Amino acid sequence: MRLKKNIAVSDTGFVFNPTTGDSFSINQVGQEIIRLLKEEKSVEEVKSNITSVYEIDASSFEKYYFDFLSMLRQFELLDEEDEH
């Protein structure tokens, strides 16, 4: 699971999809996850990364993480081809 390659992410929390022209705003935790996804980190790596910085346990984070991914999928920001 990774972010589409052409998605642009600014440091101030904006995401731009040049294919569709859509732009998005994200909060800070969202930004960090997107950064980690861009680096093609695994679920476990994202989880340990975030839980070491933020006040959240791993199982709670996992819930929010998969919810966030479903939103990225809804907005067509994920590159899912290599999963098949």
Added chain:
Amino acid sequence: MEKKPFERPYIKKLQAGMPSKFGMKSQAEPITHIDNIPVSELLNDYGSPVYVISEKTIREKYKKARHAFTTRYPKVQYAWSYKTNYLDAVCRIFHQEGSWAEVVSGFEYDKAILNGVKGSQIIFNGPDKTDEDLKKAIENDSLIHIDHFDEMYSIIALSEKSGKRPKVAIRVNMDTGVYPMWDRFGFNYENGDAWDAINRIMINEKLDLVGLHTHIGTYMLTSNAYKIAAGKLADLAYGIERKYGVSIKYIDMGGGFASQNTLKGAYYPGSDTLPSFDEYAEAISSAILNSELNPRNLPILILESGRALIDDAGYLLGTVIANKRLSNGNRATIVDVGVNLLFTSFWYEHEVYPAAPVSEHLEETTIYGPLCMNIDVLREAIAFPLLKKGDHFVIKRIGAYNMTQWMQFITLRPNVVLIGLDGQVHIIRKQESMDNITEQEAVPVHLKEI
């Protein structure tokens, strides 16, 4: 290293287009305290959910409403509308402030008596008064507002037996230019029924016609309807004076003043569009003062406002149970407050606030209650902060009707607490227990064993 506070990750699509100049605030201000008591402490001490009532707000609202009328009309009397909230502590605050009681059933009548209200200061409204209720009301010199001719003849028959002369008023319904017109209660003004009722009372002489009453509707969005109604009642009072030489002692304009909640489907928030007490007061007072009635012998103006006096004083505090995504990707938040506790969510877009500071990110959310029923929706769509399981929230302006129309459905009703003027928190209705429910039930012998 200290960890940063976590907010669930969130992404929102930005919509291009013209910004709305009527745009609402995009940040949710938290309500962390109610009358200086932390919301978290209230939930911790009294459980979740919990109803909280502010005595300070009730008294302030009452004084404001009273002031709006007393500065415009010489004789004003409020009567607390029991059906809006008949918790004894709440009623007694209004009675301490000088309100009479306005009741619509034998149950409410008994409650008012138990609260120490004098019989002569109880207004008895409503279509369902049993003979037993009426006997009590006649005995106590209460003000009986007649709803229909059947009731009038019951009262006449009872007065013959008791030898007392009951004090009555008639309820009048009328066209005030608003839709829908309420014509199910009382006697119609335009078709002559009201005069018919008045004539029968005056000719019969067994009843003492002391007042005229109307209640033109609920949540009235325009004060002008009250002006028309007050004018029509004043005309009736003047007509009675001329025809029978009897002065009507009071004109009761009922209630129906809006609180500042936003009705479903309204484009602008209620706080921006609804008339103030001053506007209602101006409309009613000026109509009576400008009528033909003799200014040296004006009737008392009675007001039965309920919702507008108590809504703001009530809060419902609760906790997020879960978040989920609906099939279209929209967020849904499930909370521990359902329509069983917040009946008014069928009418209003209630304001829901986080109980702790949150980031500026809001997400279009549907808020569901905990009942396993499809109708259990508190808000269809609200820009809501990113609350997670266990976070607390506060629903504002819920003091009216929710503590009388609540339902004991699949769960027990929670504590109701009052934050007193003394700054202390008092339980004014204990949370229900299983015993409260089962002690009312009986199991036939053949069903004892299963």
